[in-house]
Amino acid sequence: MTISDGVGRRPGGRSARVRAAVRAATLSELAEKGYTALTVEGVATRSGVHKTTVYRRWGGIDGLIADALEMASEEPWPIPDTGSAAGDLRALARLVLTGFTEAAEAPVSTAFIAAATQSPAVADALRDFFASRHDQAARIVTRAVARGELPDGTDPAEVVRAAVAPLYYRLFVSREPVDATVADRAADAALAAARAGTLGQVGSG
């Protein structure tokens, strides 16, 4: 479900305007009404684009969300650099926390996870999104290894996963409340596990 990104047969003015308008409308509608209330007609009306056009180019709700997700994948993530692995991981976990609790972003972030459980297209987009996030956050770990804070052979992505997984677990699985304390604890636990060498590269640890 990749919307032709300028590679289409007609990257010209109108098509580009339509895409931008629809993308913006999708995010706005999502932020205001949430995922369950998100409707193609709502996005169409808000964007000033006709319903039929949205269905033809995006296929439906799934396509709209997958497109928005691809757009989000390209935005850089402000990876923290506090000087220590503990500080960086805690800041990273808190970044995730705010992304799912702040009133402005939460509905959109939550929608991405929710939509992926129902649409393979969104699931694929989500996979790419988190692959990008893991890549970007990896520097936290490589820096820590270079400083000698973590053992050689530590798998950067694995440390990142361990630091944020408990937050997602509470948010979408066990449905328990999350706060800064939970975020810090998850980061600390990931760090401890990495120090113990349990998060090494596959085949070397």
Added chain:
Amino acid sequence: MTISDGVGRRPGGRSARVRAAVRAATLSELAEKGYTALTVEGVATRSGVHKTTVYRRWGGIDGLIADALEMASEEPWPIPDTGSAAGDLRALARLVLTGFTEAAEAPVSTAFIAAATQSPAVADALRDFFASRHDQAARIVTRAVARGELPDGTDPAEVVRAAVAPLYYRLFVSREPVDATVADRAADAALAAARAGTLGQVGSG
């Protein structure tokens, strides 16, 4: 969305038969067609109960799933007892793994998580479900503490969360493949974090 469990004004024969038939049909339909293809009419037809009755008593798809989830909450979880914390946690993580990869259970388990992202009623039922799971698995940690494998004051539920969270993270968030290696690693990391004292009770660690 608690379906009157015998406390209704007419717990008699027919009502009970209807509930059992609908519950069984829900699980069967879920296992065969999955969550996105689950429809009230399908459950109604399969159970031999009329569509209107299902809507009246369960409210819709959400109610059906919430009811099935409450039913599942009551079933005991076969908590492993291998003799060591490492063995127990690994076995526990593999239990979660098979629950979401085995062809028989996976569609149902997955549906519970997916439905909770869209329905507050299911989300509540899921919260109760995992609270029960955490309670049951806690004995793994209390045993380990008693053996001296883990420090006093270790929060049992927190260790369990850490051991299974990476699996759920890959399954529903980052959408990465999961296997026994991933499960073992998550369990080992949780154990290391607990040994380091990062998973203590709130206020004491």
Added chain:
DNA sequence: GACTAATCGCAACTCGCGTTGCGTTATGAT
């Protein structure tokens, strides 16, 4: 600046979820 084809707008339609009103059946009590 004219031409061709892609893209969009529009209106009407299909289809299935969920609802409603009413008649029927089964339950629990007298």
Added chain:
DNA sequence: ATCATAACGCAACGCGAGTTGCGATTAGTC
């Protein structure tokens, strides 16, 4: 056995998502 009523079955309806055919508009090309 009789009765009141809770629970169910049934048919018909409303409503909104998604589709289709056609005409209008616009982008890219010569």
